[in-house]
Amino acid sequence: MFSDIETILYERAVIDERVKELAAQVAAVYRNNPLVVAVTLKGAFIFAADLVRHLPETVEIVFLRSQSYGASTAPEREPVVELPPEFNWQGRHVLLVEDIVDTGRTVAALQNRIRNFGAASVRVCSFLDKPKRREVPVDVEFTGFTLQGDPFVVGYGLDFAERYRNLPFVGVLRQAGTQVETNPEPNAEANAETSVETDAESD
Numbered sequence: 001m002f003s004d005i006e007t008i009l010y011e012r013a014v015i016d017e018r019v020k021e022l023a024a025q026v027a028a029v030y031r032n033n034p035l036v037v038a039v040t041l042k043g044a045f046i047f048a049a050d051l052v053r054h055l056p057e058t059v060e061i062v063f064l065r066s067q068s069y070g071a072s073t074a075p076e077r078e079p080v081v082e083l084p085p086e087f088n089w090q091g092r093h094v095l096l097v098e099d100i101v102d103t104g105r106t107v108a109a110l111q112n113r114i115r116n117f118g119a120a121s122v123r124v125c126s127f128l129d130k131p132k133r134r135e136v137p138v139d140v141e142f143t144g145f146t147l148q149g150d151p152f153v154v155g156y157g158l159d160f161a162e163r164y165r166n167l168p169f170v171g172v173l174r175q176a177g178t179q180v181e182t183n184p185e186p187n188a189e190a191n192a193e194t195s196v197e198t199d200a201e202s203d
């Protein structure tokens, strides 16, 4: 699996240290006040799991969904975002936890939705940032690492066509194409589809 990785950018130990620092910054801003940590699935799941374990116990966690990438390394459409319908955002202080801010469209869409539901504040904490790719201005208050240029990265929650999320480090994918082979399926029908089409879920 690691043969698909061209370069490792951030090793696990470096990530762990940085996440601890970020959590300290977040905790200094919110102190012990109640905070809603809104985690964007799927990409931010590992980052958020590490981050919240360094935050005070006044934290409530909710999960959001966004989809913008299929089996490709560029956004294919406007992000589709989903918020938990039953959650009451009114008057809440929200920390939106993201895996990476790229064009900024996902964060902008989520922030607008949460604000429209009456949140008192919405700050963004992103594990990675690619400022060069920004199309929509967004204010990222807490950033783990800022990427120079425009590498397509995977690992620590980030995927390419649903793969590589489980890598403990962040690396640049060797050959980021538009399609990847999937594992063979046990039935003939599934075997007819050997590649991931662009409508595959990814985020």
Ligand code: IMP
Residues within 6 Å of the ligand: 043, 068, 069, 075, 079, 098, 099, 100, 101, 102, 103, 104, 105, 106, 107, 151, 152, 153, 154, 158, 159, 160, 202, 203
């Ligand atoms: P944005 O709406 O263009 O800012 O895209 C944000 C989403 O695109 C992130 O939450 C990721 O899921 C995905 N994304 C952007 N760049 C990368 C990358 O380098 N690797 C993996 N996913 C990425």
